[in-house]
Amino acid sequence: MATTASAAITAAGLRKAYGSNQVLDGVNLTVPAGTVFALLGPNGAGKTTIVHILSTLIRADGGDAAVGGFDVVRQVDEVRGRIGLTGQFSAVDGLLTGEENLALMGRLHHLPPAEVKRRTADLLEKFDLVEAARKPLVTYSGGMRRRLDLAMTLMGDPGIIFLDEPTTGLDPRSRRTMWEIIRRLVSRGVTIFLTTQYLDEADQLADKIAVLDQGRIVAEGTPAELKRLVPGGxxxxxxxxxxxxxxxxxxxxxxxxxxxxxxxxxxxxxxxxxxxxxxxxxxxxxxxxxxxxxxxxxxxxxxxxxxxxxxxxx
CATH class of the missing domain: 3.30.70 (Alpha-Beta Plaits)
Structure with a gap:
């Protein structure tokens, strides 16, 4: 699938069904590099399905998609080497400390030991987890677990990150901390693909928003453009x-x-x-x-x- 140099993610005509349930029905998306793209939709609209297709976890039934300029079906390894994924639930090992979780992720990325140590220390500091680094995860709050989860995603230094409802269940202070982390990532040129049901989150973070309903994109634009679609001012x-x-x-x-x-x-x-x-x-x-x-x-x-x-x- 052809993609422009300025687009980090493109999708055309994505379709996916589970039995008689048509989850995606011809979805088209373009996400410019170095921006936050927010996908909104009700429960069951297909948001997580799109994330899983774009991150190569599942295959679409039809259509094409490219991430980082690589086809998500024919160039799986190239796509996976350029992305990070933080799912709806923290993918941390509760038997390890925060420091050990990060080190494990570094080894999975086949990083040299010295680099694993350097990146672990750097991420612990950036995510304000230094004091808790050697404590068991049972002592971590929900916000700390989510910060650690995102830090583990960054161990591979991805240029494109998928965040699937990253602040669900967090208290307001923890949500705002996550927002600041996301803003800092984008300022470095990272592309963020965000799914959320928190509308204030999309309003605060997104350069562009798409609204997904019943498997189709029903509106797309900047927050200001979408607001102008609805009368009532x-x-x-x-x-x-x-x-x-x-x-x-x-x-x-x-x-x-x-x-x-x-x-x-x-x-x-x-x-x-x-x-x-x-x-x-x-x-x-x-x-x-x-x-x-x-x-x-x-x-x-x-x-x-x-x-x-x-x-x-x-």
Whole structure:
């Protein structure tokens, strides 16, 4: 499969079925190098299946895919030599210490002993695990285990990393620590393919997002582009007294008036153009505004509008 030099991952027409269940039904993807690509979707949408195909763990029934410029079927060894994978569950050995887990991974990569020692020390420091390095994993928190899991993935110094729901079950502080680690990796030129159901995570990290539903990509773009797909943006105006609110409602229309809070919500899906129009009309009517705020749809709104399994969002 042909791939452009700037694309770390490409996929065209990926299909995968398990019996009568069509999990993927013609998925197309392009992930630019050195970016974070987030794949969103309800439970069972096929996110993990895509990760497993792209990381050579399973084969697609149809379509083509290339990772790092290599075909995932015909050039398996070349692909595996360039990627790292952190799955939904920590792949650490509970009988070993953190240091021993990293050293084991280094040996599996056939690194020289001196290099294993150097990389182990470096990763323990980068992931803030030095103090816990020689402690048994039973003493590790969930966040520490996930950090160790990602550190083990980096032992082979991959240029492309698949993170399959890496922060599921972590507390807010641990999630933010993982976010910072991901940002540092991307700043070094690493490509991150991220699956998540945490919409704020995709909003914070992703350069580009694809929404997967019932085996198909139903929307794709930057976070800002996806938010513009969903109507519901509005301008909230706050007035100093009820008289000013009543006059504004006459000028702008009583779309969403709240006398208790002295606020008026006005449709603002056109962004700056809508805001300028509202302010011009208020100025023309000599109506003072105490405060205003602009509200735009978030990724929760996008997810609910574009996917069919609304009950699975979290």
């Amino acid at each position: 509005h301008i909230r105006l706050t007035f100093g007294d009820l008289a000013a609110l009543e006059r504004a409602a006459v000028v702008l229309g009583p779309e969403a008036r709240d006398d208790d809070t002295l606020t008026l919500d006005v449709s603002g899906d056109d962004g700056v153009r809508s805001l300028k129009d509202v302010l011009d009309r208020l100025e023309g009517a000599a109506i003072d505004v105490s405060d205003l705020s602009v509200h735009t749809p978030n990724l929760d709104d996008v997810f609910l509008a574009l996917t069919s399994q609304k009950e699975n969002v979290r």
